[in-house]
Amino acid sequence: MGGTSVTSKVLALLAAFDAGHRELTLSELARRADISLPTAHRRAAELVEWGALERVGSGRYRIGLRLWEVGSLAPRAPGLRESALPFMEDLYVVTRQNVQLAVRDDLELVFVERIAGRHAVPVLTRVGGRFHLHATGVGLVLLAHAPPEIQEQVLAGPLPRYTAGTIVEPDRLRRVLAEVRQRGYAVSEQAVTDDATSVAAPVRDGTGEVAAAVSIVVQSRSARPRELAPYVLTAAQGISRALGSGPPSSE
Amino acid sequence: MGGTSVTSKVLALLAAFDAGHRELTLSELARRADISLPTAHRRAAELVEWGALERVGSGRYRIGLRLWEVGSLAPRAPGLRESALPFMEDLYVVTRQNVQLAVRDDLELVFVERIAGRHAVPVLTRVGGRFHLHATGVGLVLLAHAPPEIQEQVLAGPLPRYTAGTIVEPDRLRRVLAEVRQRGYAVSEQAVTDDATSVAAPVRDGTGEVAAAVSIVVQSRSARPRELAPYVLTAAQGISRALGSGPPSSE
DNA sequence: AAGAGGCTTCCAGTGAGTGAAAAGGCCGTG
DNA sequence: CACGGCCTTTTCACTCACTGGAAGCCTCTT
Numbered sequence: 015m016g017g018t019s020v021t022s023k024v025l026a027l028l029a030a031f032d033a034g035h036r037e038l039t040l041s042e043l044a045r046r047a048d049i050s051l052p053t054a055h056r057r058a059a060e061l062v063e064w065g066a067l068e069r070v071g072s073g074r075y076r077i078g079l080r081l082w083e084v085g086s087l088a089p090r091a092p093g094l095r096e097s098a099l100p101f102m103e104d105l106y107v108v109t110r111q112n113v114q115l116a117v118r119d120d121l122e123l124v125f126v127e128r129i130a131g132r133h134a135v136p137v138l139t140r141v142g143g144r145f146h147l148h149a150t151g152v153g154l155v156l157l158a159h160a161p162p163e164i165q166e167q168v169l170a171g172p173l174p175r176y177t178a179g180t181i182v183e184p185d186r187l188r189r190v191l192a193e194v195r196q197r198g199y200a201v202s203e204q205a206v207t208d209d210a211t212s213v214a215a216p217v218r219d220g221t222g223e224v225a226a227a228v229s230i231v232v233q234s235r236s237a238r239p240r241e242l243a244p245y246v247l248t249a250a251q252g253i254s255r256a257l258g259s260g261p262p263s264s265e
Numbered sequence: 266m267g268g269t270s271v272t273s274k275v276l277a278l279l280a281a282f283d284a285g286h287r288e289l290t291l292s293e294l295a296r297r298a299d300i301s302l303p304t305a306h307r308r309a310a311e312l313v314e315w316g317a318l319e320r321v322g323s324g325r326y327r328i329g330l331r332l333w334e335v336g337s338l339a340p341r342a343p344g345l346r347e348s349a350l351p352f353m354e355d356l357y358v359v360t361r362q363n364v365q366l367a368v369r370d371d372l373e374l375v376f377v378e379r380i381a382g383r384h385a386v387p388v389l390t391r392v393g394g395r396f397h398l399h400a401t402g403v404g405l406v407l408l409a410h411a412p413p414e415i416q417e418q419v420l421a422g423p424l425p426r427y428t429a430g431t432i433v434e435p436d437r438l439r440r441v442l443a444e445v446r447q448r449g450y451a452v453s454e455q456a457v458t459d460d461a462t463s464v465a466a467p468v469r470d471g472t473g474e475v476a477a478a479v480s481i482v483v484q485s486r487s488a489r490p491r492e493l494a495p496y497v498l499t500a501a502q503g504i505s506r507a508l509g510s511g512p513p514s515s516e
Numbered sequence: 517a518a519g520a521g522g523c524t525t526c527c528a529g530t531g532a533g534t535g536a537a538a539a540g541g542c543c544g545t546g
Numbered sequence: 547c548a549c550g551g552c553c554t555t556t557t558c559a560c561t562c563a564c565t566g567g568a569a570g571c572c573t574c575t576t
Contacts, residue, residue: 019311021312022315024272025311025315025317029315029335060276061276077338079339081332082342084282084332085333085334085335085336086336087282087284088328088333089327089328090319090330092333092392092393093287096381103354117330119331141347142334142337142343144334
């Protein structure tokens, strides 16, 4: 469907970039987007003219500032971000651990903001990156408060295993989700890598809907996750309150 | 030129959104992008399918997470951001003033990151927003280190006045820029609003080029800008060093 | 000099894109 | 309950913007 429309070609060009390929030549661009070279050339030129792409040196393209500007207008990401950052900083100062903020997009989660502790466990995630809902603290929180049909789709779909700790059994996942709802926060122990455990709590918007999840990621060995939960909950509530009273400075 | 291409229509649709209009109906979209309603409908549908737009409720569109994700890959904004945030936080903790980070894009500057002091002077700027180069601390720094042809274009163009303090005389601006280069930092007193003064310093990338500028914005009355310059310079140097040694965690 | 690889331009054919107009929804109001 | 207004969605026939192959161009290598 629509595999040959101009729009899909333009979007394919933009989608050709990823975290590992922030600069591409025209031919790489054409190859990755699966469009002919002359067409890639024309579309790329139009994108450059508008500022969605930038030419760097001779023959290399990268995502342009104008596109980033437009992306910054996505209400679910940067709006949330503005409200959340101060509380995430507080959380970081108290715990000195990686602090993460994520939202759900369909059957995945997207990391919206992160404070990387300079001496904390290195995490694999990246702001703007996607991940499965069943294998992180934030994922469990977001999934636990997602509409039933979303939960069913995730439970029915494949649940990739990352470590021995990853929850891949639908029944067990169901029980864990119920627990998360009841307890108010999620603890995900060694579900993604063996040395990381995370504690996550839901952020609610003005209507009471769960709009995001905050978490801290701690060393599995030294972890006393349950002791850290109150801090995460406090941060989550702070963000929820800030969200409820509208974004701090929209203008 | 190209005013009727599909690409330009797609981009016009995205450009229809701004800080004051984060959600638009189809007719607003069509009107603001200046394209016919059926076309807006078709293009918007394609954008939604890809995730560049999202439909919210019935008949309202907003920028989608996928577009934000792609925008997050712009090397000049979020890459810089990751390197800069820790140092900006340090600067905020020491000074308790608004901390801003901006890059130059052609003849304007774009704010890339901001830490809004909770008790500091309210600033009009917004992450993702644009501004003139001649009327802020960061602008003066970026302009002072811009290629000569850029400087000439700015000096030749109109220099809007915001307050009595705005520098609108080309000759005076030229002198100020020389001073900024020599001194290593810029002080912009009441150039945008009467109660804000900013102190800015250049951030250099691995090659020594000025890639960005950091600044703090202080109350004009209580300001002793020169005393704050060392802090700003320290932060700028820290960011420069972090930039030079590559992004902290690209993966 | 000749070759290789990538970028850019040219060309004629064609189907994706176009706007007008009509149909379909979704309200409030008389 | 029918009416009118407003917005969204679909239909339709026309046409021009888009297409890929091929040829030209540039730059760096052998």
